[in-house]
Amino acid sequence: MKVKLINLDGSAAKGDIELSDAVFGVEPRADILHRVVTWQLENRRGIARKARERSDVARTGKKFGRQKGGGTARHGDRKAPIFIGGGKAHGPRVREFNISLNKKVRALGLKMALSSKAQSGLFVVDSLDLDGKTKTLAAQLAKSGFGKKVLVIDGEGVNDNFAKAARNLVGINVLPAVGANVYDILKHDTLVLTRAAVEKLEARFNG
Template sequence: MDVAIYQDDGVESGETAELDPTVFDIEPNDHVIWLDVKRIQAHQRQGTSKTKERSEVRGSGRKLYRQKGTGNARVGDAQSPIRRGGGRAHGARPRDYTHDLNRKEKRLARRSALSYKAANDNIRVLEDFSLDRPDTRALADLFEFLDVSGQDILFATTEVEREIYLSAQNLSDVNVQEVNSINTVDILDADVVLLQEGALDWLTNVLTTAPTVELAA
C-alpha cells in the first residue's frame, strides 16, 4: 500500500512511501486492542484512595457504657463502624492497579489500531522536518493544506522536536509525540495519524521484527 509523502508546507513531494501490509493492513484484533487499552488506562490510575478503618480513627478503646442493664443495644468503643465518626468497615486502601501484556500482544494491538486508521485513509506521511522556532501558524497552515484541520491529530515525529511540540500547544486538537512514545490509545483517539518518514520507518521496523525493543507503556 503506497501513500503520498508531503512536504512541510503540505504540498506533495512527488514521492511515495509504502505502508507495510503486516503493520497497516492486518485483520484487526479487537480483543487484544481492548486488553491493551484496559492496561494503559489502569496504568494511569493513581490508586491513592484511602479511608481510616476502626484501628486508625482517633479515640480511646473505652467501652461507652456497660454491657447490660441500660436497656440500650450493646456497644463497644466510639470507633465502631456503625457509629457516626467511627472507622470505615473494609475501607479503601492504596493499591496498584497496573497489569501487563506480553510484547507480542502490545505489538498486535498497535498494528490493529494502525490498520483501522489505514483502512479509513486516515494516515498521512510527511518528510522529516524541524522548525527553527515555535510557529503555531506554520503548523496550522500545514494541517490546513493537508485538509485535516478541525480533526483530532496524532503527529508522530522521528525524534524529539521541541519547536514542533511547542508550536502545537495552542492547537487543542493536536497531539505531538516522538514515535517511540505513542501507544494504542493515542492512535485510537486520533482521527488522523501523521507520521514523519523516519517515524514510519521506526514503526515498521519495530512492529514487524522479533520483540527486541520495548514499546511505550
C-alpha cells in the same frame, strides 16, 4: 505498500515511502484492540490512599460507661467512627488495577492500530521543519484537511520548533516514536508520521 509523501499543508511532496506490510498491513481485529486499550486505561488509573477503619485504629476495645442509666447513648469502644481518633466508616481502600497483558498481544495491537489508520487516515511527511510559529502551523493545517483531531508522531525526538508551534493548537498532539500507543492512535481522526517515525516503528518490531 507505497505511500506518497506530503507536506504539512497537504500538498504533494517529492517521492514516496514503502511501508512494511508486517506493520502497516495487518488486518485489524476489534477484540485485540479492545484488550490493549482496556489494559492501557486500567494501568492509567490511580489508586486511592487507604483510610484506617475500626479494625485498623489503635484504641481500647474496653466498654466505657454503663449500658443503661448514664443518660447517654450506648457505646462499645472508642474505635467507633463518631469519636475523634475513631476508625473511618466505609473509608477508601487500596485497589490494584495493574492487569497484565502479553507483550505479543500488545505488539499486535499496535500493528493493528497502525494498520487501521493506514487503511484510512494515515499521512506521511518528510519532516516537521517549521519556524516555530503557531500561526504558521495553524495556516498549514487549515489547508491540509487532516481533521479536528490529529496525532503527529516523529522519530527519536519531536522536532522542537514543531512542538512549540503545536502546543497551543487544540486537537493537535505530538509524540516521539517510542511513545506511540494504541489508545492515542485510535482516539485521533488522523495519524501523521514522519519518515523517521516510520523507520523507528518498523525497527521496533523487526528488532
